[in-house]
Amino acid sequence: DQQVKQNSPSLSVQEGRISILNCDYTNSMFDYFLWYKKYPAEGPTFLISISSIKDKNEDGRFTVFLNKSAKHLSLHIVPSQPGDSAVYFCAAQAENTDKLIFGTGTRLQVFP
Amino acid sequence: NAGVTQTPKFQVLKTGQSMTLQCAQDMNHNSMYWYRQDPGMGLRLIYYSASEGTTDKGEVPNGYNVSRLNKREFSLRLESAAPSQTSVYFCASSEDRALPYTEAFFGQGTRLTVV
Numbered sequence: 001d002q003q004v005k006q007n008s009p010s011l012s013v014q015e016g017r018i019s020i021l022n023c024d025y026t027n028s029m030f031d032y033f034l035w036y037k038k039y040p041a042e043g044p045t046f047l048i049s050i051s052s053i054k055d056k057n058e059d060g061r062f063t064v065f066l067n068k069s070a071k072h073l074s075l076h077i078v079p080s081q082p083g084d085s086a087v088y089f090c091a092a093q094a095e096n097t098d099k100l101i102f103g104t105g106t107r108l109q110v111f112p
Numbered sequence: 113n114a115g116v117t118q119t120p121k122f123q124v125l126k127t128g129q130s131m132t133l134q135c136a137q138d139m140n141h142n143s144m145y146w147y148r149q150d151p152g153m154g155l156r157l158i159y160y161s162a163s164e165g166t167t168d169k170g171e172v173p174n175g176y177n178v179s180r181l182n183k184r185e186f187s188l189r190l191e192s193a194a195p196s197q198t199s200v201y202f203c204a205s206s207e208d209r210a211l212p213y214t215e216a217f218f219g220q221g222t223r224l225t226v227v
Contacts, residue, residue: 043204044218093213099160099170101171102157
């Protein structure tokens with residue numbers, strides 16, 4: 001049973017526009033949510049996080065929004081750049097554990 | 113600074129063969145993980161080790177064994193490989209939630225094909 005889901009396997013966005021990647025979760029015990037980015041033939045790398053007590057966290061072009069009542073989070077990339085083309089994984093973490101539970105990933109393609 | 117190093121990078125096995133995937137980290141992290149990545153399934157946790165000498169099952173542990181040899185090394189063993197274990201395997205390490213969250217650092221992956 002997938003506790004973290006990314007329902008869009010792929011997304012294509014024009015350079016300069018906004019990319020919105022979505023993630024849903026089922027476990028109300030998660031207290032932190034993270035986004036990881038993965039290029040082909042490389043391991044995932046950490047991008048941005050948000051605490052369950054916040055509804056927004058911003059880092060440069062990347063903003064993550066959390067709707068706790070809907071158990072939904074989203075990653076916004078503005079403006080999108082071709083170098084952002086990668087697979088993005090949403091991950092969740094419960095309190096008092098180091099385990100990260102990942103979603104299925106969304107492949108983002110940013111075209112000129 | 114190498115970070116997390118996995119060997120081998122590629123491997124082809126016949127059904128029923130055994131092999132061990134090696135992982136080492138040089139960041140002095142306590143926690144280490146093994147994940148597998150499959151199309152449409154994302155990254156799924158196989159096993160986790162919070163410290164030397166301890167291991168815990170993750171989401172998909174069946175068919176695998178692990179060994180936390182010391183603080184640096186965490187190996188994943190397939191005793192009798194099956195085609196369903198064809199996947200890309202990632203090792204990761206992290207500090208003990210030194211931040212409020214775990215920032216896991218990943219190796220480059222091992223692409224395993226079982227024929």
